[in-house]
Amino acid sequence: MKSPAQPVPPEVVQQVSDYFSVLGEPMRLRILNLLRDGEKCVQDLVEATDTSQANVSKHLKVMLQAGILTRRSKGTLAYYSVEDDLIFELCNLVCDRLATRIEQQAQYFRAFSLASRR
Incomplete structure (x- = not known):
């Protein structure tokens, strides 16, 4: 039998929220993809x-x-790289989920299109 879930401390929730908000900016995702x-x-x-x-x-x-x-830094140049490759696994999970939803939506549209042609 599972024990009841313990409340998560507000500071932990805030840190998780802050992390996800960093990934909520399209330019940052573009930069991460370039650093892949x-x-x-x-x-x-x-x-x-x-x-x-x-x-x-x-x-x-x-x-x-x-x-x-x-x-x-190397001379006057600054070089950036990804600190933790787990970020790419997170992005892959999200992209896979979105692709699945889009594929399901496409099936609904195809079914509707075929049904309306009869």
């Missing part, structure tokens, strides 16, 4: 995202503070 293949310097990310250095740097800073990324 390994470390990149800020300029490479700016060019690949076709946005300003200030915008890329702002998003990198947020992900760095959340512990998602790591940073190293």
